[in-house]
Amino acid sequence: MFGDGFPDRQREEALRGAAEPLDGPRVEALAALASELGVWLVPGSVCELGEHGELFNTQIVLSPEGRLAGSYRKVFPWRPHEPYVPGDRFVVVDLDGIGRVGLNICYDAWFPETMRQLAWMGAEVVLNVVKTTTADRAQELVLARANAIVNQVFVVSVNCAGPTGMGQSIIVDPEGGVIAEAPDAEPTLLATDLDLAVVDHVRTNGTAGVNRMWSQFRPGEPAIPLPVYGGRIDPETWQPSNFS
Amino acid sequence: MFGDGFPDRQREEALRGAAEPLDGPRVEALAALASELGVWLVPGSVCELGEHGELFNTQIVLSPEGRLAGSYRKVFPWRPHEPYVPGDRFVVVDLDGIGRVGLNICYDAWFPETMRQLAWMGAEVVLNVVKTTTADRAQELVLARANAIVNQVFVVSVNCAGPTGMGQSIIVDPEGGVIAEAPDAEPTLLATDLDLAVVDHVRTNGTAGVNRMWSQFRPGEPAIPLPVYGGRIDPETWQPSNFS
Numbered sequence: 001m002f003g004d005g006f007p008d009r010q011r012e013e014a015l016r017g018a019a020e021p022l023d024g025p026r027v028e029a030l031a032a033l034a035s036e037l038g039v040w041l042v043p044g045s046v047c048e049l050g051e052h053g054e055l056f057n058t059q060i061v062l063s064p065e066g067r068l069a070g071s072y073r074k075v076f077p078w079r080p081h082e083p084y085v086p087g088d089r090f091v092v093v094d095l096d097g098i099g100r101v102g103l104n105i106c107y108d109a110w111f112p113e114t115m116r117q118l119a120w121m122g123a124e125v126v127l128n129v130v131k132t133t134t135a136d137r138a139q140e141l142v143l144a145r146a147n148a149i150v151n152q153v154f155v156v157s158v159n160c161a162g163p164t165g166m167g168q169s170i171i172v173d174p175e176g177g178v179i180a181e182a183p184d185a186e187p188t189l190l191a192t193d194l195d196l197a198v199v200d201h202v203r204t205n206g207t208a209g210v211n212r213m214w215s216q217f218r219p220g221e222p223a224i225p226l227p228v229y230g231g232r233i234d235p236e237t238w239q240p241s242n243f244s
Numbered sequence: 245m246f247g248d249g250f251p252d253r254q255r256e257e258a259l260r261g262a263a264e265p266l267d268g269p270r271v272e273a274l275a276a277l278a279s280e281l282g283v284w285l286v287p288g289s290v291c292e293l294g295e296h297g298e299l300f301n302t303q304i305v306l307s308p309e310g311r312l313a314g315s316y317r318k319v320f321p322w323r324p325h326e327p328y329v330p331g332d333r334f335v336v337v338d339l340d341g342i343g344r345v346g347l348n349i350c351y352d353a354w355f356p357e358t359m360r361q362l363a364w365m366g367a368e369v370v371l372n373v374v375k376t377t378t379a380d381r382a383q384e385l386v387l388a389r390a391n392a393i394v395n396q397v398f399v400v401s402v403n404c405a406g407p408t409g410m411g412q413s414i415i416v417d418p419e420g421g422v423i424a425e426a427p428d429a430e431p432t433l434l435a436t437d438l439d440l441a442v443v444d445h446v447r448t449n450g451t452a453g454v455n456r457m458w459s460q461f462r463p464g465e466p467a468i469p470l471p472v473y474g475g476r477i478d479p480e481t482w483q484p485s486n487f488s
Contacts, residue, residue, distance in 0.1 A: 075468055076460060078455075079456075079459075079460060086465070086468075088466065088468070088469075089469070107455070110393075110394060110455060110457055111394070111457065111477075112356040112360065112390075112394050113360075113468075113470055113477060116356065116357075116470075116472055117470055117471070117472050120471070120472035121472075134452060134453075134454050135452045135453075136451060136452035136454055136455055138420075138452070139393045139419065139420050139451060139452065139455075142386060142389045142390050142393060142420055143390055143393060143394070145386045145390070146356075146386050146387055146389070146390030146391075147390075149354075149383045149386060149387060150354060150355070150356050150387070175383065176382075176383050176386055207380060207383060208378060208379045208380035208382070208383065209378075209379075210378050210379075210380055211322075211351070211354060211380055211383075212323075213354055213355065215323075216320060216323060221330070222332065224319055224330075224332070224357075225332075225333070226357055226360075226361055226473055226475060227361070227364070228360055228361050228364035228365075228481075229470055229473045229475030229476060229477065230475045230476060230478060230481075231470060231473030231474045231475015231476065232473060232474060232475065233355075233357060233473065234474060237472075237474075
C-alpha cells in the first residue's frame with residue numbers, strides 16, 4: 001500500500017474503506033482457502049478494523065482446519081507513511097506437530113528487539129511478511145541474516161514482487177546461511193522444507209561450531225543492565241522458553 | 245589468545261602471567277606511544293588485572309596527550325574458551341572535538357544489545373576490536389553491517405590478521421554500506437576518514453532516505469513491553485542522548 005504514489009491521506013481513506021474485523025469476510029475466505037488446501041497459511045497481513053475503529057496492520061495464521069490460529073498487529077508501523085495504530089504485543093503461534101512460529105511484519109525487522117523477543121518466546125522460525133517498495137530492501141537482506149544469526153532461528157522474509165515491491169524474498173537458516181533467495185523483483189515461487197530441529201542443534205553445538213549465545217551465563221552471575229530498555233539481561237531467564 | 249591450540253587451562257595461566265592493572269607498564273607504554281604520535285589510539289584490548297585479582301579483557305582509549313581516556317571490560321567473554329570475568333557496564337568515550345566512540349570487543353557484537361545500548365548512550369561510531377580465529381568471521385561481517393544499520397552508527401570491526409586471525413576487518417557506514425574491507429587474512433592497513441556528521445544526517449533524513457528508527461514514536465504513545473529484558477521501549481526515552 002506504500003510507496004505507491006498515493007498521497008498519505010488518500011491512502012488512509014482507501015485503507016479505512018477496505019478494513020474488516022478479523023471475523024469478517026476477508027479472513028473467512030482465506031480460512032476457507034487454507035481448509036480447502038489443507039495447509040497452514042500465512043497470507044501476508046491484512047487491514048484489520050479494531051474494536052474502536054482503529055486500523056491495524058495484522059498478520060494472520062490460518063490452520064489446515066480453517067481456523068484463525070493466531071494474529072499479530074504490527075508493533076512498528078512504517079512512519080510517517082503508514083497510518084496504522086501500533087500493536088501492543090509480540091506473538092508466537094504453535095503449529096501442531098511442526099513447531100513455533102514468530103510473527104513479524106516488514107519494518108519490525110529494523111528493530112532487533114522484535115525478533116529477539118520472539119526467539120525468547122520460543123519461535124524457531126520468524127515469518128517476516130514485507131511490502132517494501134523502496135531501495136532499503138538492500139538493508140533488509142542484511143537484517144534478515146543478522147536477525148537469524150543472533151537469535152539462532154530461521155528467518156523467512158517474504159517481500160512483495162514487482163512492479164510495486166522490490167521482491168528479493170529470502171529464507172535464512174539459524175547460522176545466517178541463505179537457503180533460498182529471489183534475485184530480483186520478478187514474481188517467484190520459493191519452496192523449501194525447513195528442518196526446525198536445526199535450531200536446537202545450532203544452539204547446542206554452536207554457530208559455526210563455536211558460538212552458543214543462549215548458553216552464555218553461569219549460575220549466579222549478575223544481570224547486565226540495559227538502561228536503554230529500563231531493563232537487563234538476566235542470566236536466570238536468558239533462554240528461549242523451549243530451549244534448555 | 246583463542247583458537248590458538250592452547251588448552252584452556254594453559255591459556256588462563258599464560259594470561260594471568262601477562263595481566264597488569266591499567267596503571268601498569270603496558271598501558272603506560274601504549275600511552276607514551278599515543279603521545280609521541282599525537283593520536284587517539286585504541287590498541288585493541290589488553291589483559292587487565294582487576295582490583296581483586298580478576299582477569300578482564302579490556303579495551304582502552306589513549307588520548308594524544310598520553311592519557312587513558314577510557315576503558316571497557318568486555319561484557320560477553322567468548323565462552324567456554326575465554327577465562328575472563330565479564331564487565332558490568334557499557335562505555336562510550338568522548339574524543340574532544342571529534343565525537344563519541346562506543347567501545348566493544350569481539351563476541352560482544354553477537355549480542356545486538358551491546359551496540360544498541362552504546363548508540364543510545366550517544367556513540368556515533370562503535371569500535372569493535374576482534375580476535376576471531378574461527379570460521380564465524382563470516383557471520384561477523386553480516387553483524388557489523390546489521391549493527392550499523394539498526395543503530396545508524398558507523399561500525400569499525402578490526403580483526404586480527406593471519407596466521408592466527410581470520411582478518412577481514414570491515415568499516416561500515418550508518419546505512420550499512422561498506423566503506424573499506426580487508427578481503428582476507430593478509431596483514432592490511434585500512435585507513436579512512438569518517439565524517440561523523442553523517443550519523444545525524446542519516447537519522448534525520450532516513451536510511452535510504454526513508455527509515456528514521458530513532459524518530460518512530462509520537463508524543464504520549466505507550467511503551468512497548470520487552471519481557472525478554474524485564475524492560476520496554478519507552479517512547480519518552482527512545483532517542484540517543486545526543487540526538488533530538
